[in-house]
Amino acid sequence: MWKTNPVRELALVMTGETAAGERSSDAELARLLKLAKGGDASAFERIVIRHERPIFLTALRLLDRVEDAQDASQEVFLRLHKHLRRFDETRQFAPWLYRVTVNVCRDIARKRERDVPLGTELPASSTDPGAGLNRDDQRRIVREALKTLAAKERAAIVLRDLEGLPTKEVARILKSSEATVRSQVSSARLKIKRFAGRLQGER
Amino acid sequence: MMRCPDFEKLIALEIEGDLGPRAGERLREHLRGCPSCREFVEGITASQSMLKQLRGEAVDDSTMVEVRRRVMERVGKGGPSWLYAWRWKYAYVLAAFGVLAGAVMLLRAPVEAPRRLVSTLLRPPPAPEVTSIEARAKPPAPRVPKRDIELPRIEFPRIEPARIDPPESPNQLVVKLLTDDPEIVIVWLIDQNGDRDGKAN
Numbered sequence: 001m002w003k004t005n006p007v008r009e010l011a012l013v014m015t016g017e018t019a020a021g022e023r024s025s026d027a028e029l030a031r032l033l034k035l036a037k038g039g040d041a042s043a044f045e046r047i048v049i050r051h052e053r054p055i056f057l058t059a060l061r062l063l064d065r066v067e068d069a070q071d072a073s074q075e076v077f078l079r080l081h082k083h084l085r086r087f088d089e090t091r092q093f094a095p096w097l098y099r100v101t102v103n104v105c106r107d108i109a110r111k112r113e114r115d116v117p118l119g120t121e122l123p124a125s126s127t128d129p130g131a132g133l134n135r136d137d138q139r140r141i142v143r144e145a146l147k148t149l150a151a152k153e154r155a156a157i158v159l160r161d162l163e164g165l166p167t168k169e170v171a172r173i174l175k176s177s178e179a180t181v182r183s184q185v186s187s188a189r190l191k192i193k194r195f196a197g198r199l200q201g202e203r
Numbered sequence: 204m205m206r207c208p209d210f211e212k213l214i215a216l217e218i219e220g221d222l223g224p225r226a227g228e229r230l231r232e233h234l235r236g237c238p239s240c241r242e243f244v245e246g247i248t249a250s251q252s253m254l255k256q257l258r259g260e261a262v263d264d265s266t267m268v269e270v271r272r273r274v275m276e277r278v279g280k281g282g283p284s285w286l287y288a289w290r291w292k293y294a295y296v297l298a299a300f301g302v303l304a305g306a307v308m309l310l311r312a313p314v315e316a317p318r319r320l321v322s323t324l325l326r327p328p329p330a331p332e333v334t335s336i337e338a339r340a341k342p343p344a345p346r347v348p349k350r351d352i353e354l355p356r357i358e359f360p361r362i363e364p365a366r367i368d369p370p371e372s373p374n375q376l377v378v379k380l381l382t383d384d385p386e387i388v389i390v391w392l393i394d395q396n397g398d399r400d401g402k403a404n
Contacts, residue, residue, distance in 0.1 A: 192250050
């Protein structure tokens with residue numbers, strides 16, 4: 001019943017690689033939004049199901065904790081429900097939802113910084129730079145590398161490289177210019193490269 | 204002149220297609236003659252593919268179900284009411300009814316009806332009747348019969364005018380003050396030069 005591959009869901013809902021699929025998906029979403037605005041709870045639940053995974057994963061990459069990502073996802077959908085009446089269903093829904101996600105995650109991260117200082121934990125199995133890393137280790141390295149980024153750089157690279165959104169849309173979500181987003185993304189990619197290279201014994 | 208660290212920033216953009224065509228051409232020209240930067244391209248391409256492995260990260264379904272359950276529970280407590288959702292339809296129906304009622308009234312009523320209607324509308328409403336218990340129980344005010352009232356006659360004493368003596372000098376002014384007691388008269392003699400002399404007789 002539930003989709004388990006977030007990449008497929010991203011392709012259908014966010015990036016528009018399949019034009020026909022995107023058009024039908026957009027039309028279906030507009031219909032659900034209209035029903036949900038009228039008070040249809042099951043239509044709202046279907047909207048939540050369509051977007052819960054990418055929103056949760058985005059929150060997880062920005063906050064790096066499952067509990068915080070769950071709280072953030074919950075808050076995002078509650079805000080969606082609160083502002084649903086004012087939302088124009090002819091507008092693009094995904095950028096709006098991502099913007100709320102980034103704002104909610106920023107608020108949670110600020111609150112968390114006040115309570116607990118973050119530290120960078122190195123993965124346990126990356127002692128031998130010559131040895132190949134398995135997929136789990138690589139993901140762990142990348143997650144640690146993401147933690148070292150500034151909040152804006154992290155948001156930019158998560159939206160651009162992990163969610164696959166175009167630079168123009170990322171700029172709109174982050175309320176920045178495209179040049180700023182490109183600069184942040186470039187800086188983030190270089191930092192991740194250097195972090196990964198340090199752990200793997202590169203120059 | 205750009206150096207390799209400057210080109211590294213361009214490489215970081217070019218690998219994901221974020222670089223413009225002119226800057227991209229300049230970068231490709233540099234890469235043709237710089238093995239160090241070509242090595243850098245390989246390194247950053249590897250780190251980007253490592254980054255994108257997070258895309259395929261599986262998420263436990265129970266995590267999603269829990270989030271959805273919490274959201275729908277909160278939404279169920281205070282969702283948009285059907286009354287709110289239908290508010291515009293009710294407004295249109297009421298407006299249409301008002302227009303129809305007004306049209307019917309105008310068509311059925313004679314010419315004088317609008318004037319009577321306007322005067323009726325402009326006339327102040329009648330004062331409401333007092334029907335409180337206190338008002339009903341209040342006894343009427345007593346009626347007092349009209350009669351002539353005789354005022355007491357007051358006898359005033361007759362006061363004889365006091366004898367006024369001629370002034371002692373032509374420059375002197377005499378002022379006599381009469382009191383209630385006819386036997387007491389205050390005579391004030393004022394000299395034109397400013398001297399005053401009061402006497403009481």
